[in-house]
Amino acid sequence: MKGGDPEYLPFALPDIGPEEIQExxxxxxxxxxxxxxxxxxxxxxxxxxxxxxxxxxxxNSATAGLHLALEAYGIGAGNExxxxxxxxxxxxxxxxYAGATPVLVDIDLDSYCISPSAIAKRISPRTKAIIPxxxxxxxxxxxxxxxxxxxxxxxxxxxxxxxLPTRHRGxxxxxxxxxxxxxxxxxxxxxTTGEGGMLVTGDAExxxxxxxxxxxxxxRGTYLRHRSDHPSWYYEIVTAGYKYNxxxxxxxxxxxxxxxxxxxxxxxxxxxxxxxxxxxNLPLVLPPRPANAADHAWHLYVVRLRDDLRxxxxxxxxxxxxxxxxxxxxxxxxxxxxxxxxxxxLDPTEYPNSQKLYERGISLPIYTRMTxxxxxxxxxxxxxxx
Ligand SMILES: *Cc1c(COP(=O)(O)O)cnc(C)c1O
Numbered sequence: 001m002k003g004g005d006p007e008y009l010p011f012a013l014p015d016i017g018p019e020e021i022q023e024x025x026x027x028x029x030x031x032x033x034x035x036x037x038x039x040x041x042x043x044x045x046x047x048x049x050x051x052x053x054x055x056x057x058x059x060n061s062a063t064a065g066l067h068l069a070l071e072a073y074g075i076g077a078g079n080e081x082x083x084x085x086x087x088x089x090x091x092x093x094x095x096x097y098a099g100a101t102p103v104l105v106d107i108d109l110d111s112y113c114i115s116p117s118a119i120a121k122r123i124s125p126r127t128k129a130i131i132p133x134x135x136x137x138x139x140x141x142x143x144x145x146x147x148x149x150x151x152x153x154x155x156x157x158x159x160x161x162x163x164l165p166t167r168h169r170g171x172x173x174x175x176x177x178x179x180x181x182x183x184x185x186x187x188x189x190x191x192t193t194g195e196g197g198m199l200v201t202g203d204a205e206x207x208x209x210x211x212x213x214x215x216x217x218x219x220r221g222t223y224l225r226h227r228s229d230h231p232s233w234y235y236e237i238v239t240a241g242y243k244y245n246x247x248x249x250x251x252x253x254x255x256x257x258x259x260x261x262x263x264x265x266x267x268x269x270x271x272x273x274x275x276x277x278x279x280x281n282l283p284l285v286l287p288p289r290p291a292n293a294a295d296h297a298w299h300l301y302v303v304r305l306r307d308d309l310r311x312x313x314x315x316x317x318x319x320x321x322x323x324x325x326x327x328x329x330x331x332x333x334x335x336x337x338x339x340x341x342x343x344x345x346l347d348p349t350e351y352p353n354s355q356k357l358y359e360r361g362i363s364l365p366i367y368t369r370m371t372x373x374x375x376x377x378x379x380x381x382x383x384x385x386x
Pocket of ligand 1: 060161185
């Protein structure tokens, strides 16, 4: 940056207020810092936010939640799970954790989400589940994804890391008929707990299994409730589980963040609308949007350089960086990542849409702590670059 420039505008920042800080202090002073009353409250507040009939299990990451969902559904060795190449590596990692084989397919350019026709082509007798990702907060075509799953008799587990709150045909993600839906509270997501995630499901038995597996396979509830002759120190290991529980320190942040969800979302929508207006005349393809723009969570705002534009994505990003603006690329697709590419022999020509988004896409800053003046800087810098 040159001298005299305003401060660097980061690509993303968490929005933590005095309420979160006070709640964390209260948790620390309470003497109960691991999974306890605040996790319970965070789970019930989160379930209430989505609606009735939702079971919520708090975990220490969305990655953990996705793994637990696959485990609870019984996915294992010999099974295949279909997901998108255009995602963060965690979406595919969990398929391997479960011992199954990831099958990566292309996206559609009108949503940047998994292509239902590409799913249909890859369903085999071994396919056990589909993991759609609501990319950037745009809802996947869940009618088609769920129809594929229903026809094949397999499960849908939604990666909703970007999708708080996203609606599909007016219904909140997390309340559709999928086996489970998993949200992330990583630092850059719509709400944060530092690290954390929430598995939600309408299936009480799946929730019960995920909860037991999230803490070493310990079952206190069902067994002890009916046996008053056991002392309070008694518990049973009913299976080999994991260590995926959320702490009350994290839940303390979450309890206060969740109260701000609507305000945060309104701010993200306003930023997206402003970008839409001010970038409309530039040689850019603006982000796809659902019929009702407020159904989009606007976790990301990704513009694509038009094909006829000579300048490339790296040049634009480095010019914006010189002007003090942080941008990013979502994502380096999995078929371009050495591990996935080499392990599964993936060929970029099979993923033309993902490849196009990767080569020409730029994620602009969009977060609640940005001011109107910050956004004006992004817009005028982008105009200068193009
Ligand atoms: C952030 C993210 C995850 C992982 O979330 P964690 O809470 O960090 O485990 C998974 N999928 C997508 C698409 C993400 O963006």
